[in-house]
Amino acid sequence: MPRTLQSAFDAGMQCLASDPYGHDSAPVKADGDRREATVRGVVVRYYVSATVLTVTVVRVVYI
Known part of the structure; x- marks a missing residue:
């Protein structure tokens, strides 16, 4: 995974971890x-x- 995508992915995972039932999860x-x-x-x-x-x-x- 390219470093820029990795950084964006890590930030997105932090948001998801704070509300694992939200953020358009199913x-x-x-x-x-x-x-x-x-x-x-x-x-x-x-x-x-x-x-x-x-x-x-x-x-x-x-x-």
């Missing part, structure tokens, strides 16, 4: 804690664990 199937969002043109699939305040990214697709 639930994956029936599980509201499994989410998918596009961050600066990169598709990110992640899992939110509110009990321990953790967002775990399970897949990043960059083409």
Whole structure:
């Protein structure tokens, strides 16, 4: 990933981490804690664990 995109992606992920259910994210199937969002043109699939305040990214697709 080019450095400029990496910087923009990192900033976008910080925003997403502050509100993992917002920022145009969508639930994956029936599980509201499994989410998918596009961050600066990169598709990110992640899992939110509110009990321990953790967002775990399970897949990043960059083409």
